[in-house]
Amino acid sequence: MAKKNASTSTATSSLSAFERYQLASHKDRPRTLDFIKALFTEFLELSGDRTFRDDPALISGTARFHDKPCVVMGQEMGKEAKDRRLRNFGMMHPEGYRKAIRIMNLANRFKMPVFILIDTKGAYPGQEAEERGQAEAIARNIRDMYKLKVPVIVTIIGAGASGGALGIGLGDRVLMLENSWYNVISPEGCAAILWNDREKTATAAEALRLTAEEVFKLGVIDEIVAEPNGGAHLDPEATYKKFDAALVKHLKELEALAPDDLVKGRFAKYRKMGVFEE
Amino acid sequence: MGSWFQRPTPEFIKITAPQTREVRDRIPKDLWHKCPNCGAIITRKDFKANLSVCPACGRHERISAMDRIQQLVDEGSFKENNASLRATDPLNFVDKRKYSESLEAARKKTGLNDSLVSGTAHIGGVEVSLGVMDFAFMGGSMGSVLGEKVTRAMELSIERRIPCITVTSTGGARMQEGILSLMQMAKTSILCAELEQAGIPFISILADPSTAGVMASFASLGDVIIAEPGAYVGFAGKRVIEQTINKVLPADFQTSEFQREHGFVDMVVERARLRKTLIVLLRQLMAMPPIPLEEEEGSDSQVVVGKA
Numbered sequence: 001m002a003k004k005n006a007s008t009s010t011a012t013s014s015l016s017a018f019e020r021y022q023l024a025s026h027k028d029r030p031r032t033l034d035f036i037k038a039l040f041t042e043f044l045e046l047s048g049d050r051t052f053r054d055d056p057a058l059i060s061g062t063a064r065f066h067d068k069p070c071v072v073m074g075q076e077m078g079k080e081a082k083d084r085r086l087r088n089f090g091m092m093h094p095e096g097y098r099k100a101i102r103i104m105n106l107a108n109r110f111k112m113p114v115f116i117l118i119d120t121k122g123a124y125p126g127q128e129a130e131e132r133g134q135a136e137a138i139a140r141n142i143r144d145m146y147k148l149k150v151p152v153i154v155t156i157i158g159a160g161a162s163g164g165a166l167g168i169g170l171g172d173r174v175l176m177l178e179n180s181w182y183n184v185i186s187p188e189g190c191a192a193i194l195w196n197d198r199e200k201t202a203t204a205a206e207a208l209r210l211t212a213e214e215v216f217k218l219g220v221i222d223e224i225v226a227e228p229n230g231g232a233h234l235d236p237e238a239t240y241k242k243f244d245a246a247l248v249k250h251l252k253e254l255e256a257l258a259p260d261d262l263v264k265g266r267f268a269k270y271r272k273m274g275v276f277e278e
Numbered sequence: 279m280g281s282w283f284q285r286p287t288p289e290f291i292k293i294t295a296p297q298t299r300e301v302r303d304r305i306p307k308d309l310w311h312k313c314p315n316c317g318a319i320i321t322r323k324d325f326k327a328n329l330s331v332c333p334a335c336g337r338h339e340r341i342s343a344m345d346r347i348q349q350l351v352d353e354g355s356f357k358e359n360n361a362s363l364r365a366t367d368p369l370n371f372v373d374k375r376k377y378s379e380s381l382e383a384a385r386k387k388t389g390l391n392d393s394l395v396s397g398t399a400h401i402g403g404v405e406v407s408l409g410v411m412d413f414a415f416m417g418g419s420m421g422s423v424l425g426e427k428v429t430r431a432m433e434l435s436i437e438r439r440i441p442c443i444t445v446t447s448t449g450g451a452r453m454q455e456g457i458l459s460l461m462q463m464a465k466t467s468i469l470c471a472e473l474e475q476a477g478i479p480f481i482s483i484l485a486d487p488s489t490a491g492v493m494a495s496f497a498s499l500g501d502v503i504i505a506e507p508g509a510y511v512g513f514a515g516k517r518v519i520e521q522t523i524n525k526v527l528p529a530d531f532q533t534s535e536f537q538r539e540h541g542f543v544d545m546v547v548e549r550a551r552l553r554k555t556l557i558v559l560l561r562q563l564m565a566m567p568p569i570p571l572e573e574e575e576g577s578d579s580q581v582v583v584g585k586a
Contacts, residue, residue: 123494125514125522130532133542135493135513142467143474143499162451163463163494163513170464184451184460184491189518194373194453208456209369218368220457270468271429273461274422275368278360 015179017211018202021187023179024158028233030240032059032074032090032117035157038240039247040065040072040115046103048095052132055096057088057124058168060103065115066248071107073100073168074117077158091124092164094137100168101141104148113151113251116168121186123164138167145170146266149259153250155225155243156180156212161189170270172262173250174220176212177243178227182220183210220273222250313337329549338506338549340486342388343395343412346445350553351399351408358397360430363423365392369456377454384415392423393448396431398440402557404564407435410445413487418448420492421455425462428496432469432480441479441560446497450490463495470499479563481556484511484534484543498542502559504552505534505543512537 015023023029036043040063047054060073075092078084107114123134145152145168154171160182176182185193190208191200209215212224225246228235254262311325312318318334325332329349330339341349347356371377385391393415399408409431411418428444435442451459473480482500484493486509493513497503505511512532520527530536537543547555554571561568 123513125518127519127523127525127527127531130512130514130519131540133498133540135490136498136542138494138513139463139467139496139498142464142495143471146468146471162460163491166460166463167494170468182460183457184455185453190453204373207369207371207373208453210456215457218456218458220461267468267472270461270464273465274425274458275366275455276422276426277364277366278362 016206017181017209017214018187018205020179020211021181021205023231024181026231026233027079029158030232030236031079031158032076032119034236035074035117035240035243036063036072038236039244040070041067043072046106047099049098049102051098052095055088055093055099056086057090057092057120058096058100060100062106062112065113065251068113069110070113070115071103072115072117073103074157075120075168077119088124090120090159091122092120092167093124093126093129094132094134097123097134097137097141097167101144104145104152108148108150111150113153113254114148114171115247116152116154116171118154118156118160118165118169118182119158120161120164121159122161122189123167135163138163141167142170146270147263149262151251151254151257151262153247153254155247156182156221159186161186170266172254172266172269173222175223175225175246175250176215176221177225177232177239178212179231180212181205181210182212182215183208218275331549336507336548338486338508340413340447342414343390343410343445346410346485347395347397347399347408349549350443350445350556351401352403355400356397356408357399358395359434360396360427361391363391363426365421365423365455367454368422368458369454371454371456373454380416380454388412388415390415392421392427393418394424394427396427398434401443401553401560402569404557404560404566405438405440406560407431407438407440407442408445409443411447411485411492413447413449416452418446418492419450419452419454419459420448420462421452421459422462424452425459425465428462428466429469432466432473435478435480436472436476439476439478441481441564442473443481443483443556444496444500445483445485446488446492447485448488448490448492450492459491463491466496467499470496474501479560481559483552484509484537486510489513489515501563502545503543504545504547504555505537506552507534507546507548509534511543 043063045061059076075090076087077090078087152171153173155175187201187205190204228238232239313332315337316335330341367378396409482503484505488511534546
């Protein structure tokens with residue numbers, strides 16, 4: 001259940017949605033690999049969907065979290081130009097989603113909790129991605145993540161856009177780093193469609209209510225993990241510490257639940273999402 | 279209409295007498311349907327009698343949710359439910375106009391409260407829970423109301439142990455509801471898992487267009503997925519892909535036929551055969567005895583084989 005522990009006492013709380021959106025893409029911001037190195041030990045990368053190929057946009061594997069075996073995965077945007085290209089800027093292909101669910105099912109069999117880090121501007125919109133069933137891969141993941149009988153903790157660490165994010169994003173707990181964003185579409189995409197004008201990205205960023213604070217208010221996430229003043233990149237160690245504490249707390253709560261109750265809790269959590277009148 | 283010179287005007291529409299304004303005004307508007315694909319012209323009445331499919335080229339025109347329901351279900355068997363659900367504007371969203379104004383305009387235009395009509399009906403004597411999208415309502419976009427109605431339709435299926443059928447015609451999630459529209463993908467996909475768990479058939483019918491957030495959730499999770507010929511079916515928009523990869527894509531990219539070839543659609547079924555196909559399939563999946571289908575129009579074959 002959502003708890004009112006959203007920390008907004010930092011100086012960055014006065015930032016506009018667009019400024020936060022830009023901060024989430026800051027070149028020095030810690031990314032998935034940084035978080036895996038900082039928060040987990042014994043990380044062993046596991047590759048491939050066993051059907052087509054390995055998708056380097058998603059890093060996944062087994063590891064330990066405070067000595068407990070677990071699975072951790074996330075989209076990696078990459079840092080240097082060459083690395084960013086290799087990682088396809090964190091935009092996954094269908095085989096990436098299929099790799100993700102394969103390794104989550106592995107976690108399920110060996111009763112390991114799953115930690116997911118989201119950092120993507122969307123699933124890759126490419127010809128081959130369509131030919132291999134991008135929509136089907138995402139849909140299947142959402143459905144099958146629901147069935148997992150181990151704790152799943154999802155955190156949006158930077159960018160969180162559309163089905164590309166949700167395709168590895170269904171969890172018992174969903175957290176957001178303070179300067180991350182989460183929405184149905186990237187502000188650029190929204191500006192192009194609704195305004196016919198990519199220059200309206202800042203306007204779209206405000207209209208979409210994509211900041212952690214707004215998403216929390218809409219009842220979609222469970223906690224906001226505070227970042228240091230000015231953003232995570234200014235003091236990564238402090239960010240890791242807060243993030244780690246949040247994960248420890250949520251994992252402890254989830255570990256107390258029976259496997260079937262995890263699924264029931266997930267149903268209750270997502271069943272009530274949405275706002276309408278009757 | 280830059281290419282008028284390539285296509286000589288057919289003789290039969292040249293024979294109309296020179297019209298005065300008064301004569302023109304007496305002719306009802308929308309009397310004729312002109313196919314945007316081949317240019318063939320027939321009366322609206324004949325076009326509708328042909329299920330809104332062009333008799334010349336076979337183009338399947340988009341149809342309203344109510345027309346779709348009428349085409350598919352046993353006459354008089356449809357009972358609408360959850361019609362009163364209405365979208366609010368939780369984000370106070372404004373693009374070129376307010377979301378609340380867009381909603382009002384769409385309600386006025388379609389006579390619907392949102393982009394999906396749901397209810398129960400019989401198809402070939404099989405009771406089903408049905409959800410049908412209407413593209414005319416804000417591009418058939420999926421917001422909180424659509425997500426809730428699909429969810430309830432599926433819950434009703436489980437409760438009454440009757441098959442669930444959805445017909446999609448959509449550009450995807452409704453951006454004006456932001457993250458809440460994304461969450462409808464989660465909500466509806468979870469119900470697909472519940473249907474699967476309960477052993478209830480779910481048939482997903484893809485009409486033009488079926489894309490983005492709806493395709494990346496419940497529409498792709500049918501036990502059987504049927505698409506209409508030539509429908510645009512995919513995840514990312516063709517224009518976005520072309521801009522991303524800087525290449526022009528072939529015309530048949532992301533069509534129903536393309537998706538069937540690539541393994542994501544079970545069959546491509548013409549509108550004239552859709553009801554009959556559903557009757558056969560539903561009765562098979564529900565372990566009911568076959569019924570004679572001679573009285574159903576549109577087929578002379580007992581074996582339905584997809585076109586290669």
